[in-house]
Amino acid sequence: MNKTPITVAYGDGIGPEIMQATLDILTAGGAQLDIETIEIGEKVYLSGNSAGIAPEAWESLRRTKVFLKAPITTPQGGGFKSLNVTTRKVLGLYANVRPCVAYAPFVSTKHPKMDVVIVRENEEDLYAGIEHQQTPEVVQCLKLISRPGTEKIVRYAFEYARAYGRKKVTCFTKDNIMKQTDGLFHKVFDEVAKEYPDIENEHWIVDIGAAKLADTPEAFDVIVMPNLYGDILSDVAAQIAGSVGLAGSSNIGQEVAMFEAIHGSAPRRAGQNLANPSGLLLGSIMMLVHIGQSEVAERVHNAWLKTLEDGIHTYDIYDEAVSTEKVGTKEFAQA
Amino acid sequence: MNKTPITVAYGDGIGPEIMQATLDILTAGGAQLDIETIEIGEKVYLSGNSAGIAPEAWESLRRTKVFLKAPITTPQGGGFKSLNVTTRKVLGLYANVRPCVAYAPFVSTKHPKMDVVIVRENEEDLYAGIEHQQTPEVVQCLKLISRPGTEKIVRYAFEYARAYGRKKVTCFTKDNIMKQTDGLFHKVFDEVAKEYPDIENEHWIVDIGAAKLADTPEAFDVIVMPNLYGDILSDVAAQIAGSVGLAGSSNIGQEVAMFEAIHGSAPRRAGQNLANPSGLLLGSIMMLVHIGQSEVAERVHNAWLKTLEDGIHTYDIYDEAVSTEKVGTKEFAQA
Ligand SMILES: CC(C)[C@H](C(=O)O)[C@@H](O)C(=O)O
Numbered sequence: 001m002n003k004t005p006i007t008v009a010y011g012d013g014i015g016p017e018i019m020q021a022t023l024d025i026l027t028a029g030g031a032q033l034d035i036e037t038i039e040i041g042e043k044v045y046l047s048g049n050s051a052g053i054a055p056e057a058w059e060s061l062r063r064t065k066v067f068l069k070a071p072i073t074t075p076q077g078g079g080f081k082s083l084n085v086t087t088r089k090v091l092g093l094y095a096n097v098r099p100c101v102a103y104a105p106f107v108s109t110k111h112p113k114m115d116v117v118i119v120r121e122n123e124e125d126l127y128a129g130i131e132h133q134q135t136p137e138v139v140q141c142l143k144l145i146s147r148p149g150t151e152k153i154v155r156y157a158f159e160y161a162r163a164y165g166r167k168k169v170t171c172f173t174k175d176n177i178m179k180q181t182d183g184l185f186h187k188v189f190d191e192v193a194k195e196y197p198d199i200e201n202e203h204w205i206v207d208i209g210a211a212k213l214a215d216t217p218e219a220f221d222v223i224v225m226p227n228l229y230g231d232i233l234s235d236v237a238a239q240i241a242g243s244v245g246l247a248g249s250s251n252i253g254q255e256v257a258m259f260e261a262i263h264g265s266a267p268r269r270a271g272q273n274l275a276n277p278s279g280l281l282l283g284s285i286m287m288l289v290h291i292g293q294s295e296v297a298e299r300v301h302n303a304w305l306k307t308l309e310d311g312i313h314t315y316d317i318y319d320e321a322v323s324t325e326k327v328g329t330k331e332f333a334q335a
Numbered sequence: 336m337n338k339t340p341i342t343v344a345y346g347d348g349i350g351p352e353i354m355q356a357t358l359d360i361l362t363a364g365g366a367q368l369d370i371e372t373i374e375i376g377e378k379v380y381l382s383g384n385s386a387g388i389a390p391e392a393w394e395s396l397r398r399t400k401v402f403l404k405a406p407i408t409t410p411q412g413g414g415f416k417s418l419n420v421t422t423r424k425v426l427g428l429y430a431n432v433r434p435c436v437a438y439a440p441f442v443s444t445k446h447p448k449m450d451v452v453i454v455r456e457n458e459e460d461l462y463a464g465i466e467h468q469q470t471p472e473v474v475q476c477l478k479l480i481s482r483p484g485t486e487k488i489v490r491y492a493f494e495y496a497r498a499y500g501r502k503k504v505t506c507f508t509k510d511n512i513m514k515q516t517d518g519l520f521h522k523v524f525d526e527v528a529k530e531y532p533d534i535e536n537e538h539w540i541v542d543i544g545a546a547k548l549a550d551t552p553e554a555f556d557v558i559v560m561p562n563l564y565g566d567i568l569s570d571v572a573a574q575i576a577g578s579v580g581l582a583g584s585s586n587i588g589q590e591v592a593m594f595e596a597i598h599g600s601a602p603r604r605a606g607q608n609l610a611n612p613s614g615l616l617l618g619s620i621m622m623l624v625h626i627g628q629s630e631v632a633e634r635v636h637n638a639w640l641k642t643l644e645d646g647i648h649t650y651d652i653y654d655e656a657v658s659t660e661k662v663g664t665k666e667f668a669q670a
């Protein structure tokens with residue numbers, strides 16, 4: 001098998017540890033990767049580049065088109081832009097896919113049957129970054145929804161459902177209040193849904209939909225929603241499935257795709273071999289499927305599940321129900 | 336005791352039933368109320384008044400300054416404005432207070448120790464209702480945060496905490512992305528918090544804060560947040576505490592205050608004596624405290640708790656753990 005070129009960023013905080021652990025596991029699992037490493041995050045910001053990423057790094061990303069990214073730290077203050085948002089925007093990563101799955105009984109959860117995929121719009125909404133101060137006492141931020149942007153994300157959600165044999169796509173908006181913006185999102189959802197008669201569709205107002213999701217997540221399958229709701233509710237869903245530490249995500253564009261954990265860089269836990277690489281590992285498994293190494297993906301996923309089943313956990317997931325407690329790197333050498 | 340004048344709206348759907356039940360209980364509990372009834376909602380909308388409320392009704396509200404409101408229905412389509420939003424705006428009801436309390440073991444919940452009060456800003460944010468279509472394919476909505484508006488709501492949250500002996504006020508924003516708007520909210524929170532050294536304060540980014548709330552609500556006490564987050568997360572919190580059907584809320588202004596259930600008018604269940612009046616009843620108990628009839632409030636609240644403890648529930652809350660199932664009106668004649 002030819003090696004697939006990918007771009008890797010080790011990130012900040014716990015980033016380097018969990019990236020090393022993840023790459024070790026992928027190699028052990030037989031992944032064929034040709035790795036280009038780039039510098040992003042804290043060091044780049046502090047060197048005066050407010051985007052947190054160097055021009056050469058963009059070149060690598062445009063060349064390999066596949067990006068495995070560890071969490072990074074944006075320094076406080078100083079008007080640094082969020083690199084996550086910059087990357088999504090510059091590379092046109094319009095779909096943020098976040099599977100939130102319970103691994104009961106191996107990871108404790110109140111929702112053992114949960115298996116929800118949140119498909120979050122990733123470029124528009126309040127994330128367009130248009131803010132201004134109107135008077136000294138009044139500030140505004142623009143929420144933007146476009147028809148092409150919405151069509152792209154909704155169609156992605158239905159295509160995803162079809163590809164992965166899922167039965168239903170739900171849409172969340174607040175169109176009883178935001179009749180034009182969320183109204184457009186809902187309307188496009190209804191239009192696109194008609195092209196997929198094999199897949200059930202429904203719409204919930206986001207407040208009561210979120211309540212239902214937090215209480216009875218088994219009621220949902222794939223959920224598509226505007227950016228900000230997706231940001232909040234994917235954290236909710238991942239957490240009640242087990243832990244935000246156990247969720248990976250893919251950020252899909254027309255050309256480039258980026259894979260990451262959904263959690264942050266946890267600087268206080270860095271360098272202590274405490275971190276759980278599972279989120280990034282699950283992101284990297286999505287990457288293997290994306291680059292056509294599905295067999296390796298399955299092998300690595302099974303090894304990971306086996307590790308959970310054996311009760312081997314990092315301290316964040318460790319629980320009475322579990323037999324051994326292990327640190328990040330060591331644990332995953334065993335898989 | 337003198338009777339306190341209040342304005343009452345019976346609303347739509349299940350509104351009339353639960354209002355009648357609520358008023359019967361308040362009367363049985365010894366509440367001294369001089370009731371003015373107004374027409375709002377569906378009928379008023381359909382008579383051509385797109386605000387859903389008649390001029391005489393505003394007069395009554397300005398006179399009594401206390402409004403007990405049943406859920407209403409906004410007809411689909413036709414560009415009708417949300418009466419909830421109109422009322423909040425016209426009457427300057429800046430604080431929306433939503434206690435989310437578990438009544439375990441009498442109402443089943445996965446979070447038996449939960450006791451959270453969400454203080455939701457009620458006039459600004461994306462609810463300012465400023466939307467427009469920029470091109471045929473692009474629509475925008477303005478999110479607005481002001482310093483005076485934020486000071487008012489944050490101060491209200493701390494005053495509330497002090498008055499009700501609560502220990503901590505938490506603030507949720509997304510100021511890592513919306514640095515100016517949510518940034519202002521967070522900044523004002525930090526400033527106002529300094530005036531209340533007796534009360535603990537903390538800030539969470541709303542995504543991970545929401546995840547924590549959905550997973551470990553016992554970690555929170557009072558939470559103050561901008562309008563839209565408060566809309567979504569108060570539904571989440573109420574639902575995981577037991578049911579959105581069991582939450583009441585107050586909408587506080589400088590002069591007028593409005594009390595209601597947080598749920599909607601459920602038109603499909605109307606007229607069947609199925610509805611649970613608890614949300615509106617809890618709203619009316621907040622009203623009794625507000626108008627200085629705290630003794631009656633306590634009596635009614637205890638009677639309601641006793642009813643729950645006796646296992647008497649409407650169908651929506653009924654559960655194995657419960658002995659009798661009863662319909663709305665009858666159940667509450669017993670209290
Ligand atoms: C770090 C932040 C910019 C980011 C977001 O808001 O999208 C994060 O919360 C996420 O969900 O990936």
Ligand SMILES: CC(C)[C@H](C(=O)O)[C@@H](O)C(=O)O
Pocket residue numbers: 176177207417419420566597
């Ligand atoms: C009905 C709707 C306008 C309202 C809101 O969004 O505020 C409701 O959801 C609420 O929470 O009171």
